[in-house]
Amino acid sequence: MTTGSVIQFPPHRFAAVMVLKEGPAWLVLLRSHGWLFGCRHDALIEACALASASGMRVVECAS
Secondary structure (H helix, E strand, C coil): CCCCCCCCCCCCCCCEEEEEEECCEEEEEECCEEEEECCHHHHHHHHHHHHHHHCCEEEECCC
16 A cells, blocks of 8 residues: 555646746656655755756746
């Protein structure tokens, strides 16, 4: 029995760390990896750290 759920990542074609609002949570996407956060502030901190380490920019997508 599994307790996890599948999250379908939206397609993206540019080199950026994306921050998306997903229901009550915030999703940070880097290529094919994603992280969920409970608040926008924490998501943006992580996105900025990932972008800095990978030489990319942060893009926050409007809902």
